[in-house]
Amino acid sequence: MNKPDTPPTNTSPEFGVGLELCSILVVDDEPGMRNFLTKILGPRCKRVEQAADVEEASKLLDNNHYDIVILDNILPGKSGLEWLREQRQVGFFADAILITAFADLETAIQALRAGAVDFVLKPFRSNQILNAVARSMDRLHLQRENYLLKYELSADATAGRGRLLGNSKEIVDIRETLQRVAPLPTPVLFTGDTGTGKEIAARTLHAMSDRADKPFVPVNCASFSPEVIANELFGNVQNDPSQAHGRQDGLLLYASGGTLFFDEIAEMPLSLQATLLRVIEEMRIRPFGSQREVPLNLRFIFATNADLPAAVEQGKFREDLYHRINVLNVRMPTLRERISDLPELAAMFMKKLSHELRVPPLPLTEQVLLKLSCYDWPGNVRELRNLIERSLILGEFPQEFSCGDEDDTDAAPDSLQAVERRHILTVLDACGGNRAEAARRLGVSRKTIDRKCAMWDV
Template structure:
């Protein structure tokens, strides 16, 4: 059952508060009340509301001024005003400056409930739109490709920890697939239908990192010309994945620790705390224990985010997964380019298996995308691969000694390169016929 949404009713008439509180209360809605502007402000500071119903005339405040304050304090909330027939002009003005709708006294309860439900739907849409701006725009995989023991163990860990709400720290070299693990964790969690907000901490400007994470109020610092929500607000009820957490300025790390421990935060320039419900995922290619020792990472934060660690192997440590990853990426790239299927020749695959892959899975994908451009008839040969990969020894190499076949291939390749690809001159220099050269070029995928 979905979490009930929150409604605040503000009116100085006790009978109105009791009536609306009773009639609007349901499993889908939680109703709060306030009998004056001061109490309403205090309620909005302490709780997150989706819909606010407020009388336009209150003993200690004007409804239009209160509307502006509500929109500043809770931008995603929709405000409905209650007014008498004599104040219709004020209600119309309120809609112009941001109110969702107005209802007139005496009102019909079915009309109030209909307006509240529609306002809530709009609030949800507004919040989703704001969240979408902070999610990655590219379609990313939520599939761990591979059959190695290492990948099977990672899948096991994901299945175990995904349904919980504990923080997860994903470690591994750049390009090893940390973002894929994060997406798998979110997809298998109880928040899978909620936003997944992704932020690479390396892209945060040091001076504005606190504002981007927590938001700020108008005038809180030079350049803060309006109120702004941060990633904490957009990730509420969902998952926040902070990639490259080791790059987060140490001045901001203590504030993040507070969110993890108390589930509360403050926007920059704001005194009151906000409650938030977020599942946190973190990733880094650094050794955070060493960073703590060097004074570059907050020790308490390290222990708090390292509740559950998933360490990813390099691609060189799981070479048996290379053919499966090649098939997966070629199918993916083929669909994207709309150019059919691609295959890899046996000798090209030997080179891919022999290479160390310092850039890991990301480098493999980039190599395949480049090789597709150079391929003919959908077949990627050794000639399509970058030189540092195509020059990898074939399976015939052992103990650091090149096989005769390997030596022959390299000698022919160097001769072709020396003569600028002229096969006639190359064949003459090698002392073989052109047909023989052609057969060897085909044999060695040159």
């Protein structure tokens, strides 16, 4: 064996910040080389395992996922490049770094054709192999980020970003539920009308979990055809060893370690529901064209505004999948049900959208907020956002929400008192007549509610 230099003892991040998350398989028939590479990489990487031959390496790949395989080219039975070509045909989901004592052009060409991303010439220094691993991890990280960014932009996924605002009892209860379930792997199903903030709640759950620094990947099941969504989720392997890039990873692999959010899950094609059920239960996937499964590390969150039990009855949604994803059902309230949160939501949208549109914010006066509070909001929080954006563009609120000096009954003081009365009575009705709860939601004292009710003979 060509003896390399002594491995460095420092563990500084000079070789890249992604090294500590890297899992590596070392394939070499020489014990000294395997142990040396493990000694170099072990303190810096998440996991380093060894294989003395291609048979052992194949078995390890069947049961584990590795980011990088460091592969000696001269192995008993077959060369490392021959084994790599075979593995690509059954599914090879790692970057291969070839170590070789021969640096001729033909070997380099064969390595590229077989799918190796780098090769290191023996004898090598410790820094050379560390730099090769760091380059590979940088490339994987950049590829993953670019794919997810491209996907989010094409799917308009940024529309659901934000945080779960509000101090109404409904939102406080939901926030407490999310806090309890955040550290657990349990699937969560968000239900509720369109525009109630199901994706924002899902992002809030992700941010509360220990996966917060990993990807949050939203998938709108209604936005893709059955063929496209299958390929997007699972990826594919091209069984053609002559091609330099023989695989396309899907969202399930790119989201590894993070959270996958299936919006409008009721629209998931029936043909894929059984496959998705198996993925959730076994945490393994088999990309199209692959003979090998890949282990997953994912949190699954789902959302729908549809009646899933009715869809099950109609045969449009699998009953076993429904029971698997309905472990914890969090119903998002309508804006009407959490009307006391409207001032905070309106203020947040006004600040955010006026900044984005680069226009002055409109004043959210007491009159405006009272009129906003008396509206039914069939489109919920999303409709409120759209109204504020439209008002900022036009420079004023629509007439029915404005508080200008126009000579109409809606702007008159008597009308304002009527608006106040309707608003308080609406909140009282939502609280089942509980005046203490209504006072809490409205942000006033119980005595104020009692005095108003006495004045109105309620």
